Amino acid sequence: MPENTLLVPVLDPHESYLVSIGSHPHPHRILGPHHLDAGVLVRVLRPLAESVTLIIETGARLSMAHVGNGIWEALAIIEPGAYSVEATYEGGSPWTTDDPYRFWPTVGEVDLYLFGEGRHEELWRVLGSHVKEQQGVLGTSFAVWAPHAGAVRVKGDFNGWYGVSHALRRLDGNGVWELFVPGLTEGTYKYELLTADGRWVERADPMARQAETPPQTASVITRAQHTWDDEAWMRKRASVEPSSQAMSVYELHVGSWRPGLSYRDLADQLIEYVSDLGFTHVEFMPLAEHPFGGSWGYQVSGYYAPTSRFGSPDDLRYLIDRLHQADIGVIMDWVPGHFPKDEWALAKFDGQPLYEHSDPRLGEQPDWGTLVFNFGDSQVRNFLVANALYWLEEFHIDGLRVDAVASMLYLDYSREEGQWVPNRFGGRENLEAISFLQEANATAYKRSPGIVMIAEESTSFPGVSRPTSEGGLGFGMKWNMGWMHDSLEYIQRDSLYRSYHHNEITFSFVYAFSENFLLPISHDEVVHGKGSLIGKMPGDDWQKRANLRAYLAFMWGHPGKQLLFMGSEFGQPSEWSEQRGLDWWILDQPTHQGIHALVKSLNTSYRAERALWDHDFDTDGFEWIEGGAAEQSVVAFLRKSDDGGKIAVLANFSGQPVTQRLGLPVSGVWTEILNTDAEAYGGSGVGNLGSVTATDDPWGGRPASAEVQLPPLGVIWLRLES
Incomplete structure (x- = not known):
């Protein structure tokens, strides 16, 4: 026995066995360098080796002794420094490697x-x-x-x-x-x-x-190597409040917009297309890694990994960077409410419920066959809050649209009696999820000025877009699902019967300023048997297109920001499917070119006219002109800005042209800046020859009025000229 072995602690057989099978929770206690009075003891695991040599920093070579279970050791009288280990196996050449167990912890x-x-x-x-x-x-x-x-x-x-x-x-x-x-x-x-x-x-x-x-x-x-070139955008973003800016959002699914494009391919084609149409933002359906393409990204397995279907993380950075340089903002869907049960991902991660709640009444989402995060666990919350910050900071994302917020807020969401557990006060609100959302929103706004957090929330939960300091959830905006539902119900009706359902198109104005609303016509409305947006419209082909044009102009004029799903901007005839591309061929037809041209005009006028977005979220920017003309199916209102700008939005949802006197706040020339019935958009050309002149003749409680020609199934925008 070598003399110095008396100075070396005896290796416990059970611990050496655990190390040899990779089952020791503290392998560094056995392996790597250990300072003793006699020197530095180095142990390494080299199963099946015939001989092992320790090569220390000075170049000296020390033979290592096998002490059982594939563990070898040697005592260096001096500090070995950055040593390496040479092992020889039967019939093979020596194999020299560094030792993972010689390094200090990388987590502080x-x-x-x-x-x-x-x-x-x-x-x-x-x-x-x-x-x-x-x-x-x-x-x-x-x-x-x-x-x-x-x-x-x-x-x-x-x-x-x-x-x-x-x-x-x-x-x-x-x-x-x-x-x-x-x-x-x-x-x-x-x-x-x-x-x-x-x-x-x-x-x-x-x-x-x-x-x-x-x-x-x-x-x-992976490691990020992209060099950002969007400093101007990021400076501008931090200096403005999104709620007071124009925002028209183009929502798309990367895999089916134009199939086969990578993130880098998308940069050129998407930027050219969106810039031409004039949208201020794009919203990507979820880009975090997900196993099943048919989930559209809403069942996430890799919360910190951009999906590799379209390239590397740096490729996505390149796309976002290019969008910013083109003055286009980027919103991404974020899904913190639930995750799939795939056994190789988050489900029972370490053999027991970890990310999900252990009680299935709290930890499973029956609607989607998924698991629900344990929002009451501080480490799980940390995982999610940091994930939001990760996308905002590492990828320069300008906003997160948070999916399925209602499913997080309510303990009884899609659950029958006995399938859910009340909160500590006996109520149905998920207090832990509410607290998590408040934390995520407050932290995101604190660290990333100028971003926007948007809630897809389908109930009347109070204060979704109110600050956390006032007890709200802290979102910047909320999808107006009520407007979407009611307006689609209305516009799908035959124009002959709309007068009996006038409240469906006007009810949204009752609560329009109760939250900071974004008006969505999203992917959910053009899939699963719902048909395309133009396919929902009643009447013959001409009427369908006219209805669609009128609906979009009404949407762009309505208080709130706008979101439109890809394909709807040119009247895609078929229902969307993630398995195929859009019906781009339809743009060869002049009638659909007209719809496309209208959307471009909507964005151009919308962005140019501050009155259409200056006060989207408060009553200072809105006045009724005519809300009760049910018999004529006419809706008319005024949008206003702080600089005195005024835009009258006049909608005729009947199938006949209407000549109607309308009260206006000021006499003078009102220029017709948009008419959805213009021949350039595929309409019949009914209008006001470019303008109307309001006279000082009171009407409807207003000091001035004008006789206006409203086209059938048409919307016009009038701007007061100074």
Whole structure:
């Protein structure tokens, strides 16, 4: 026996066995360098090796002794520094590698403390995989939250998908595990976790910033290398309030807008198209990684990974950068309410419910067959809040549209009696989810001035778009689902019968300023048997197109911002499907070119006329002109701006032209800046020869009035000339 072995602590056989199978929760206690009075003891795991040599920084070589279960050790009298390990196997050449277990933890005490408190606002910089330099060596750090796991290993193409030699150490009581792998800068990987009942389960990294292209499910080591060139946009964004700006949003599904395009391909074609139409923003349906394309991205498996279907994370950065340089804002759908049950992703991540609530009455969403996040857990909330910040900060996203907020707010959402658990006060509100939404919104606005958080919320829950300081949820805007439902009900009716349902088109004005509303005609309205937007319209083909043009002009004139789903801007005849592209061929027809031209005119006039957006969310920007003309199916109102601008929006939803005297606030010339019945848009050309002149003849309680010709199934906009 060598003399110095008396100075080396004896290795516990059970612990060495656990290390040898990658099941030790603290492998660094056994492996790597250990300072003793006699020197530095180095242990390495090299199963099946015939001989192992420690090569220390000075170049000296020390033979290592096998002490059982594939563990080898050597005592260096001096600090070995950046040592390497040479192993020889039967019939093979020597294999020299660095040692993962010689490095200090890559997760600091402050990071662990903040995550333990659920307050780490930059969690993506800590957990997940990161290419970085440690002790002068470039490699990849891995860190994962798995509090119920007995051991964690990482495997990938860098170790032949055999994770025993790369077991992570548990750093704290909250269950953060960590390992730095020197020399590793690219590749794919997954985690293996030892469950409490003794099973090994395989999982993708919840904090991975890139994933393999589905149906492959491994995580990908990545590092951002894109150089941003949108400083002007970001400065402008931070200096303005979105609610007081023009906002017309073009919603699209990347995979079916023009199939086959990558993020980089999309940059040229989408920018040209959207810029020509004049939309201020695009809204992407969810771009976070998702296993099933048919979910459209609403069942997310990789919350921090842009879907690889269209390229790398840097490719997406390039697309957003280019959009900003073209003066187009970017909104993205975000889905923090639920996630799929795929066993390789978040579900029972470490063998037990972790991200989801353990009680199925709280942790499952029956409508979609998905799991619901445990909003009461501080680490789960941290995961989600940081995820919102990640997209806003790392990808310069200008706003998040939060999906299915109503499903988060109510404990009894889509549940029968006995299938849900009341809150601590006996009510149906999900207090933990409410608190989470308030935290996410307040933190996002604090860190990213000028962004907008938008709620898809379908109930009358109070204060959705009110500040958290006033007890609201803190969203900047809310989708006006009531307007969408009522106006679509109305516009689908034959014009002969609309006079009996006049309240459907006017009711939205009753509550128009109760929230900061965005008016959506989204993907949900043109799928699953609902037909296309033009397909909803009654009458023959001419009437369908006229109805669509009138409806869009009414929408653009109505208080609130606007969102229109792709294809509706040119009257796509078929229902949308993610499996095919839009009906671009229809744009060869002049009648559909007319609809396309109208949308371009709507955006041009809308953006130019401050009165149409200056006071979208308060009554200072709105006055009725005529709301009760049910028999004529006429709706007329005034939009106003602080600079004195006035736009009269006059809609005739009957099938006949109407000549009507309307009261106006000021006499003078009112220019017809838009007429949906113009021949250029495919209309019949009924109008007012470019303008009307209001005289000082009181009408309808107003000091001036004008006789106006309203086209059938048409909307005109009149601007007061100074």
